[in-house]
Amino acid sequence: MEKPFSQACENNKSPILHVLKDFFADVENVLEIGSGTGQHSVHFAKHLTHLQWLCSDREVNHLGILQWHQEASLANLHAPLSLDLQYAWPVDSVNAIYTANTLHIISWPLVERFFQGVEKHLAHQGKLCIYGPFKYQGNYTSASNAEFDTFLKQQDANSAIRDFEAICQLAEQAGLTFVEDVQMPANNQLLLFKRQ
Template identity: 40%
Template sequence: MTDRRQFAPAAERNREPILRVLKDWLPQQGTVLEVASGSGEHAIYFAPRLTPLLWQSSNYEQEQMDSVSDWIAHAPADNLLPPLWLDVTEAQWPVEEEAYEDKPVTAIFNANMIHISPWATTAGLMAGAGRILPAGGRLILYGPFKINGEHTANSNREFDGWLKARDAGYGVRDIRDVITEARKNGLQHLVARPMPANNFMHLFEKA
């Protein structure tokens, strides 16, 4: 049988610092929807360490869906749900369906997506979070961000240039713009936390 697991070296490097913040910021119960789970390495690492929360991974690309499925088969956990296909720009997400009434989403986690996708993806993420999260529900972002129009490191500036050369719609986002989009959807920015390798985690809460 073919092993479809993908391996992301950054996921192994950043998983422990991210987990420490998740333990501080996540609610005590419900389902965490991981938007754009990538390889699935974060999902299998975080889920068993965050019980009793349920962990729902999701992806848009089929190869990444396959990778998550194989990672879960390799390292199953009772609170780790099968991955969902998710296009955040759609007007309704699978977790809004009746099947999720007994495991409502109380938090959304998204790592390293909004800079490698069109701005419409960020807008879709915020719109979905605004629809799905209950009052007090939380959205947590991880990745590189500009602050007041300025990059926080030369390496991020170079990375931004590389992204834009690949696709003009990509690029390191200014956190001001992200916060503005969040507010349109009833999400308040609570706090930012600097992370290793010139990244940040940002916490938003549904009003």
């Protein structure tokens, strides 16, 4: 199997890391939801050596993730856990949860399930970081995001760029406080939340 590669991951990993260095400075372990190719996990674990990076995804993506991990050979980077949002999570409690480019791919009921999992498994004072495109008051941040949303819905009627306000409402219901909305390259955002 050829090692999977995402150009988007290569493009956004450094800007995301710039934020995570501060936001995750006091974090011991992070659960990544939807690790995809595994590129983010390798980059962040390499530069955030103080924390343990726990990957997770559906099993169909594990082989690709492991190829990146084996090449990197990092002591703080763990083999991917099997996680499908329709089922129970394979962890008890974690200090932080990170996900990138997932909430617009999965259905809205699974977005709600995601936050139910966050509520159950994110520790006291835990942190949540969500990367991706969002709408604000129903409006796209760019013409390219509007086109991307149309493309998503053509691929899967359950996919869509989510409303920032709806995500914040789910986060609040899960016991989280909004910290910051960081503007990122290519019309994406990095949403930061914390459990008090």
